[in-house]
Amino acid sequence: MTRLPDPSQTIADESEEERVSRLLTGLSAMAILFLLGIGAKAWFATHTTHAGALVIFASLVALNMLVFARTGHRQRQKGGMIFIVGLLFGYLIVTGGESNTGPLWFYVFPPLLFYLTDLKTGTAVLLFCCLLAVVVFQFPQLPLVTAEYTTDFKIRFFATLTFESIFCYVLEASRLKARNELMDLARAHAYAAQTDELTGLSNRREMQHRLNAEYSRYQRSGHHFSIVLIDLDLFKHINDDHGHDAGDEVLRKFSELMQAVIRQTDVAARWGGEEFLILLPDTSLLQALTLAERLRFEVANTEFTFAGKRLPITISAGICSIAKAGSVNELLKQADIHLYNAKEDGRNRIAPRVRTTSNGHTPPGARA
Numbered sequence: 001m002t003r004l005p006d007p008s009q010t011i012a013d014e015s016e017e018e019r020v021s022r023l024l025t026g027l028s029a030m031a032i033l034f035l036l037g038i039g040a041k042a043w044f045a046t047h048t049t050h051a052g053a054l055v056i057f058a059s060l061v062a063l064n065m066l067v068f069a070r071t072g073h074r075q076r077q078k079g080g081m082i083f084i085v086g087l088l089f090g091y092l093i094v095t096g097g098e099s100n101t102g103p104l105w106f107y108v109f110p111p112l113l114f115y116l117t118d119l120k121t122g123t124a125v126l127l128f129c130c131l132l133a134v135v136v137f138q139f140p141q142l143p144l145v146t147a148e149y150t151t152d153f154k155i156r157f158f159a160t161l162t163f164e165s166i167f168c169y170v171l172e173a174s175r176l177k178a179r180n181e182l183m184d185l186a187r188a189h190a191y192a193a194q195t196d197e198l199t200g201l202s203n204r205r206e207m208q209h210r211l212n213a214e215y216s217r218y219q220r221s222g223h224h225f226s227i228v229l230i231d232l233d234l235f236k237h238i239n240d241d242h243g244h245d246a247g248d249e250v251l252r253k254f255s256e257l258m259q260a261v262i263r264q265t266d267v268a269a270r271w272g273g274e275e276f277l278i279l280l281p282d283t284s285l286l287q288a289l290t291l292a293e294r295l296r297f298e299v300a301n302t303e304f305t306f307a308g309k310r311l312p313i314t315i316s317a318g319i320c321s322i323a324k325a326g327s328v329n330e331l332l333k334q335a336d337i338h339l340y341n342a343k344e345d346g347r348n349r350i351a352p353r354v355r356t357t358s359n360g361h362t363p364p365g366a367r368a
């Protein structure tokens with residue numbers, strides 16, 4: 001049965017992850033430079049503890065980069081970076097950094113956080129950090145807290161941070177929404193480009209891709225494959241006698257029947273008008289003939305109706321194996337010749353000829 005693969009989501013996720021990873025590597029390199037630069041400045045200002053702390057943070061960022069370079073584990077790179085940055089901001093708020101300006105670095109956090117994590121995790125981490133800041137601001141006498149901030153600074157810090165966080169949240173939510181809509185659109189386009197609208201089967205272009213891919217596989221592995229080219233008999237009469245809608249309904253119903261008969265690994269396509277093509281991987285000519293005969297038998301014995309009227313539907317089919325053709329074009333040409341012969345021989349039959357039992361099965365040892 002035809003299965004529509006959906007690689008677009010995976011590819012998009014993968015490229016987004018790669019972009020995030022590259023950005024993180026760039027940001028990490030920048031962070032190391034800043035930390036070492038500000039650390040050096042602190043060292044020359046004889047703030048040796050602060051300088052030492054910044055060098056430790058720079059080393060942690062470098063370590064995170066190194067681990068990523070070795071493992072290539074993107075989630076761990078992200079998690080590591082968020083942890084180190086969170087720790088750094090905690091340190092800067094607790095100590096005040098240089099001249100109590102440390103908390104200002106906190107503004108870098110919301111955009112980075114929302115970009116690196118999903119909205120829920122970003123909000124949770126941000127709220128936790130803000131809570132920490134509130135505790136430090138309100139209880140300067142706590143152990144390790146060495147900075148004290150003015151009330152004006154605290155109010156302005158939280159007010160501006162709240163605005164920035166909400167803004168970043170909304171921007172990231174819109175970005176994600178637009179991205180998902182684009183993905184849906186791309187998926188719909190990809191589906192339309194490879195699907196026949198009336199029957200939901202693969203269309204001719206998609207089948208051509210599948211045939212070429214199967215032919216390449218055959219050239220590599222030597223695994224044979226076969227095709228069945230099917231044409232609905234005297235279909236013009238259905239349209240002429242019962243109307244175009246009746247014809248469409250027959251095409252739909254035949255497609256469903258065909259899909260029920262073939263295997264999951266087989267590919268059925270609408271080749272054009274009232275012509276269908278089935279690609280049968282790993283299938284010999286004899287096996288393909290057996291399947292085609294079963295399908296012919298099923299169609300001939302299925303009641304097709306429209307507006308309460310019974311429609312006489314039969315099919316003819318031409319079968320060919322790649323073992324009998326040197327290329328995809330040759331394969332299609334041979335199948336077409338066999339289909340023509342089946343029509344010439346009176347329709348409701350398959351070609352090349354095969355002996356069958358009354359229930360439509362090929363007897364063991366039957367030869368095409």
Ligand SMILES: Nc1nc2c(ncn2[C@@H]2O[C@H](COP(=O)(O)OP(=O)(O)OP(=O)(O)O)[C@@H](O)[C@H]2O)c(=O)[nH]1
Pocket residue numbers: 198231232233234235236237239243244245246247248251272273274343347
């Ligand atoms: N309803 C409907 N008819 C279609 C569609 N595509 C092609 N057809 C019709 O299929 C018919 C094919 O007719 P012919 O090529 O003369 O073949 P036939 O009547 O099936 O005769 P044989 O192939 O010789 O058995 C034409 O009348 C087309 O208009 C479609 O999507 N819907």
